[in-house]
Amino acid sequence: MADDKDVLRDVWFGRIPTCFTLNPDEVTEREAEAYYLLLPRVSYLPVVTDKVKKHFLKVMRPEDVEEMWFEYEGTPLKWHYPIGVLFDLHASNTVLPWNITVHFKNFPDQDLLHCPSNSIVEAHFMSSIKEADSLKHKSQVVNDMQKKDHKQLWMGLQNDKFDQFWAMNRKLMEYPTEDGGFRYIPFRIYQTLSDRPFIQKLFRPVSPDCNAHTLGDLLKEMYPDALTNDGEQKRYQVLIHGIEPLLETPLQWLSEHLSHPDNFLHICVVPVPTD
Amino acid sequence: MAERQADCGWKRHISDQLKLRDRVQRHTFEEIVQQYNRLLEKSDLQAVLTERYQTEKYDVQRGHEASSLDASRSDSLHQEMSQMRIRHQEELTELHKKRGELAQTVIELNNQIQQKDREIQSNEARMLEYQQQIAGLDGDCRDLRSSLQVRLHEEAHDGEVNTVRFSPGSRLLATGGMDRRVKLWEVVAGRCEAKGALTGSNAGITSIDFDSAGSYLLAASNDFASRIWTMDDYRLRHTLTGHSGKVLSARFLLDNARIVSGSYDRTLKLWDLRSKVCTSSVTPVPSCLLTCLHLENARNLKMAPLMTSSVTLHHSCYHSHHHDVDSVCVFSAQGFKCGADWTRVTFSPDGSYVAGGSADGALYVWNVLTGKLDRTLDRNHSSAINCVSWSPSGTYVASVEKGSRAILWSDM
Numbered sequence: 145m146a147d148d149k150d151v152l153r154d155v156w157f158g159r160i161p162t163c164f165t166l167n168p169d170e171v172t173e174r175e176a177e178a179y180y181l182l183l184p185r186v187s188y189l190p191v192v193t194d195k196v197k198k199h200f201l202k203v204m205r206p207e208d209v210e211e212m213w214f215e216y217e218g219t220p221l222k223w224h225y226p227i228g229v230l231f232d233l234h235a236s237n238t239v240l241p242w243n244i245t246v247h248f249k250n251f252p253d254q255d256l257l258h259c260p261s262n263s264i265v266e267a268h269f270m271s272s273i274k275e276a277d278s279l280k281h282k283s284q285v286v287n288d289m290q291k292k293d294h295k296q297l298w299m300g301l302q303n304d305k306f307d308q309f310w311a312m313n314r315k316l317m318e319y320p321t322e323d324g325g326f327r328y329i330p331f332r333i334y335q336t337l338s339d340r341p342f343i344q345k346l347f348r349p350v351s352p353d354c355n356a357h358t359l360g361d362l363l364k365e366m367y368p369d370a371l372t373n374d375g376e377q378k379r380y381q382v383l384i385h386g387i388e389p390l391l392e393t394p395l396q397w398l399s400e401h402l403s404h405p406d407n408f409l410h411i412c413v414v415p416v417p418t419d
Numbered sequence: 420m421a422e423r424q425a426d427c428g429w430k431r432h433i434s435d436q437l438k439l440r441d442r443v444q445r446h447t448f449e450e451i452v453q454q455y456n457r458l459l460e461k462s463d464l465q466a467v468l469t470e471r472y473q474t475e476k477y478d479v480q481r482g483h484e485a486s487s488l489d490a491s492r493s494d495s496l497h498q499e500m501s502q503m504r505i506r507h508q509e510e511l512t513e514l515h516k517k518r519g520e521l522a523q524t525v526i527e528l529n530n531q532i533q534q535k536d537r538e539i540q541s542n543e544a545r546m547l548e549y550q551q552q553i554a555g556l557d558g559d560c561r562d563l564r565s566s567l568q569v570r571l572h573e574e575a576h577d578g579e580v581n582t583v584r585f586s587p588g589s590r591l592l593a594t595g596g597m598d599r600r601v602k603l604w605e606v607v608a609g610r611c612e613a614k615g616a617l618t619g620s621n622a623g624i625t626s627i628d629f630d631s632a633g634s635y636l637l638a639a640s641n642d643f644a645s646r647i648w649t650m651d652d653y654r655l656r657h658t659l660t661g662h663s664g665k666v667l668s669a670r671f672l673l674d675n676a677r678i679v680s681g682s683y684d685r686t687l688k689l690w691d692l693r694s695k696v697c698t699s700s701v702t703p704v705p706s707c708l709l710t711c712l713h714l715e716n717a718r719n720l721k722m723a724p725l726m727t728s729s730v731t732l733h734h735s736c737y738h739s740h741h742h743d744v745d746s747v748c749v750f751s752a753q754g755f756k757c758g759a760d761w762t763r764v765t766f767s768p769d770g771s772y773v774a775g776g777s778a779d780g781a782l783y784v785w786n787v788l789t790g791k792l793d794r795t796l797d798r799n800h801s802s803a804i805n806c807v808s809w810s811p812s813g814t815y816v817a818s819v820e821k822g823s824r825a826i827l828w829s830d831m
Contacts, residue, residue: 147430154437161448177459180452182445202463241448386444387436390429402433 151401155385156306158185160231161241164196164214166203170248176203180241184304185228185385186405188269189214189221190259191302200246208248213256215245220255224268229410232383233334237417266298269406273297276330276407277316279346280399285316301405309405316407317400324356325349325396331409333367343367349396359398360391370413383412564796575602580819582806584627589812591650593636594825595624601638601648606815611827617648619655626668630675637678639669645680647692659690661697768813776804776818782828799826 159182166176179199183192197212214221216234221244225233235242251258259265273294277286286294293312300309319326326349333343343366349357363370363382370380371391381388384402403409576596583594585606592604592611601617601624622641629636635656639645645666647657664684671678677698678690687701764775772793773785780800784793802822809816816828 147434151430151434151437154434154441158437158441159445159449161444161452179459180448180455182449182452199459240444385437386440387433389436390432393429393433397430 148401152310153306155402156186156309156405158228158385159183160185160227163241163243164193164200164246165243166200167215167245167247170204171208172203173205174203176200183227183242185226185231187227187301187304188225188265189223189227189230190265191262192227196246200248204248210248211251211258211260213247213251215247216243220252222256223259223265224257226404226406226410228385228404229334229412232386232412233336233414236381236383236386236412236414262302266302269298269301270294272406272408273316276403279328279330280316280319280326280407282327285318289315297405313405313407323350324354326399329362329395329399329409330403330407331362331399331411333363333370333411333413335367335413336415347395349394349399356394356396358391358395359389359393362395363391367413378416380413381416383414384409574823575819575825576600576823578823579623579821580805580823580825581623581625582627583808583817583819583825584629585808585810585815585817586629586650587631587633587811589810589815591629591633592808592817592827593627593629594817594819595627595638596819596823597623599623599640601627601636603653606810606827615653617653617655619646619648619658620644622665625666628670630671631673632675635671635675637669637671639666639680641665643682645669645678645690647678657692657695659695659697661688662686765807765809765816767809768811772809774807774809774816774818776800776807776820778803780804780820782807782816782818796828800824 162181162183164179164181166172176199179196181192181196183189193212193214201209214223216230219234221230221234231242274283274286277283289312296308296312299305300312328346329349331344331347334341335343345366347357347362347365351357351361359382360371370382372378372380382391384398389398389402399409575594576598578597580594580596582596583592585592590606591614592606593601594604595601599618599620599622601620603614603616604611605614617636617638620638620640620642621644624638624640626639627636628638629650634650636648636650637645638648643660643662643664643666645659646655647659648655659678659680662680662682662684664682666680666682669678669680676692678692679687680690681687685702688697689699689701690696691698764773766773766787771787773787775783775785777783779797780802781795781797782800782804783795785791786793800818800820800822801824802820804818804820807816807818814829817825818828819825
């Protein structure tokens, strides 16, 4: 349906306005201006920040440059999360643009993984896709693909090519009609105040009595605190791609249309802002 | 219907929410970020350019400062420099001129070389022509010479001609052949005329000899006997039998009273003419020596053409019972082959040349002292030469061949 295609496009082309500032502690030859960029929600930080690096290297001496890393209000940003997830989780209700601080020294080994090249990101991306497909189709679809098909998925993401990506990705969104949906839905629920990085469990899209499960059903099962009981004030926002879908939205549809390119449904639960 | 409505509800909600998000997060900032980045680029460029201009300006300023401080010194420096410049200019023009001259000489030399090359080529062409002419003339010379020298060119016998000999006076020539006859020819004024024939032999004649006076003729024959005729009347006088094989060669000894004959039975027999008996017989003798007995002065020099392509000069001394044979000298030539194992060769009367006939019909003449081939006379015999004889006067050489022809060569 035309609407569905539009949704896919809107999800793919989502952008976050970001302002990159150099950490004041960095040693510079002269003052560095801030660098503004519209970051794609569905991509990853190492893939889209080449220009940022080039901009800031202009004012730095080569011997002071180590691996670049980003931080928002003291929190080092994990590059292996999609950018949209990072924003929704940390800065969803703040003033735009999103202010990120750029560092070139003192890489926090405890909190972040090193990312020396884009091929690391590619490997991580492909492994997410394979994990998702193992939940959806017992890995049959992704294993039937050839190496060049996998490459096409990654290149589509890296070069921001919607059609190239979805030419392959639609295969991963198919399911046998008699099943009514995927085997299990690949999802992750992120919370701001928790020791756990995320919640990921097995969950079927269709109930045993052939009813489609909704977003609300998922939350009730996985994170009931996120739901508002009758009469209470809303405490949490459930964000996917920066929007709050209605709780009666079918989960199968969500997985097909609102997943990230890595085929996972990334759900952020953040506290409602207290103005 | 209600489901569809509900469907549309959450779906439309999502759609609307996405649009709203984009309006807030993307559209409001897109333009500004673009323009900001463009400005950033421009300012970067400006910074780079100003830096460059600054440094240039500083350099120029420093240059100016330096010059104003020591003006006087720079004046004399200036003068020096201009003088140097003038000198260099002059040198430069000189070098240019010299280069032009050298180029000219190079061109001239090249032309000369080319000319010389052409001359050389034409000389070589002419040389080639001359060489060809010389070769042609050489051939003509040889032809002429050999044709000049041929006096007699005739079918001498019916069948092979085995032997030929000049009489001591050089006027008579005797040939012997397989037709059992000895034919006599008179050599007069460079021509040969048939004079007569001696009969009496029962088989082919192998060898002929005259006595030193020329009054007797001795002929050895395949019928195991040697015969003597008188030259005045051509009558057969004596027949010497006793050999048990073909008599290959027979000679008068110097006293004309004795005869020595060599035979295929490997014996040399000495005959006394007065008693007409065999006085002694020597065996064994290497059969090669029996093919040719040629007495020269006091020594026995026998020449034995071996069945090879060379003629070997043997020096042998005969004393009653022993003999040595030494090979003195070997004459050979390309193309010379003995026609049979009893082909004969001969010395010239003064002993300085050796003449031999070859299987291909050519007469070879060697110089004894140098051992080298002196002349080759070919194109007159059509088959192998059996025997050669040199006239005592030295002017003629007679050669006879298998094919019954006898040829007389003059001007030897």
